[in-house]
Amino acid sequence: MANIIQRLFGKTDIKNVFNNAFFQWLGGGFTNYDSHNKTYLEKGYNTNPDVYAIINKQTVKTVSVPYCIKEIESDNDYRKLQSLELSTKGNLSLLQLVKKRALENKAYSDKEKSFPLEQPNPTQTWADIFGLFKTYMKITGNYYLYIMSPEDGLNANVPMMVYALPAHLMQIVLKPNAGMLTTEKPIDHYLLIEGNQSIKFMAKDIIHVKYSNPNFDLQGSHLYGMSPLRSALRNINSQNSAIDTNIKTLQSAGAFGFVYGKGTPWTNEQAASMKEKLIEMDASPERLAKIAGASGEVGFQRISLTTDELKPFDYLNWDRKTICNVLNFPSKLLNEDNTGALSNNDTADARKQLITDDIKPDLVLLQDALNKDFIPRFKGYEKSIVEWDVTELPEMQVDMKIQAEALNLIPVTPNEKRTVFGYETLEDDGMDVVWMPNNVQRIDDVSEGVMNDANKL
Secondary structure (H helix, E strand, C coil), X not given: CHHHHHHHHCCEECCCCCCHHHHHXXXXXXXXXXXXXXXXXXXXXXXXXHHHHHHXXXXXXXXXXXXXXXXXXXXXXXXXXXXXXXXXXXXXXXXHHHHHHHHHHHHECCCCECCXXXXXXXXXXXXXXXXXXXXXXXXXXXXXXXXXXXXXXXXXXXXXXXXXXXXXHEXXXXXXXXXXCCCCCCEEEEEEEECCEEEEEEHHHEEEEECCCCCCXXXXXXXXXXXXXXXXXXXXXXXXXXXXXXHHHHHCCCCCEEEEECCCCCCHXXXXXXXXXXXXXHHCCCHHHHCCCCCCCEEEEECCCCHHHHCHHXXXXXXXXXXXXXXXCCHHHHCHHHCCCCCCHHHHHHHHHHHHHHHHHHHHHHHHHHHHHCHHHCCCCCCEEEEECHHHCHHHCCCHHHHHHHHCCCCCCHHHHHHHCCCCCCCCCCCCCCEECHHHEEHHHHHHHHXXXXXXX
16 A cells, blocks of 8 residues: 555655654644554454444445535525435435425526536546445544645646545644644644655645544544444454354364373373374374274363353354444344345335434535535535435335325425426426315315305305
8 A cells, every 4th residue: 555655645754753742742743543443444344244244234325325416596495405404314204305305496406517526536436435435434433535636727726636545544733832722723734654654635635524522632632533433342352252262163173171091090101192193083084083992991171161151152143233333233234034135124114224324424424524625616616515315215215106195185286296206397387386186176276266156145
């Protein structure tokens, strides 16, 4: 990785680096950060099968959420729409869906825009960028996006390339004499550190997305996001140890202990001869080599517990549920008792829960960051935003027949019905007028008839 980074960004050597305790009094030093970030990656995501399976499922689902660029026409309606999205997390009732579509028609212009940067960089796609967002957020609680742009000229500050930086290798450097409770931003720059090399990124070129971190201190520890795996590190170690113990047990073909002569103690030569014989029997592939004879009665003293006594699978299941809880992932979707199949109706609620409680909230964090510091930097996109719509996912779909029947019972216009199903509105006469359910009449025709009848009396 170091060579690739050097070729892309250049390098600086770290020489005579002072320790954090000295820096914190001078200012301009590293902030304290979670020293287990590499452990979360290496012992968690790279080693633990449950951690990998959970985060991989979350990442794949995140990348599958459709997104688009829209132009804001009404700031007031846009704020109302954002409030509705935040409160429902994409899990909309029928009336809320009608309200959302109506607000969208007022908040946004009719035409969607193309994404302003077709490919983020020569080696990655936007699917890679957004997938790494989810992966790094779940592993470290942080995501660093490097925006490369010209310093001057006609395209000054317009993004040219975007790179997702390795979150587990990033450190924040504070400004000299930076305060944590002032109006000025305390971050001077970021460093990507690998081994004895570092790469400097100015704060204005980095979009830093993070989870909330309650671990406040005056050295800026809270400027990093808190890793979800931090509280589950013992469960990860427990699972890894249980798997290692199972492997050792299988490799040793069971519990280990001592063999000894019953009645008559063995001499050193007899014990050594017995050990050599056992090693020879274990190494031989011949079936009958496993059978041996002895001139006296032999005993065996076990000094370890069997897997039945240790019950490692009970611990594995307990740790799995705990890891699922801290990663906000329904344990049903890990194929427990063969319930993880896509067609299994028992997991439908769990799949929806994953989207509303995990996928949508994280995408809101990314969406807000890009809409603040990325999209408006492109010419012609100053009033544009990127939006992820989880309601388009299969898990969030409501039966169309049920929706159609319910829409006929509430006072909505035909165009509002069309927007619920994702169709374009029509300008035909009567499409923006509420029709009465009885014999499907226009409401103004019904009221006019009532008035005429009243006049005849």
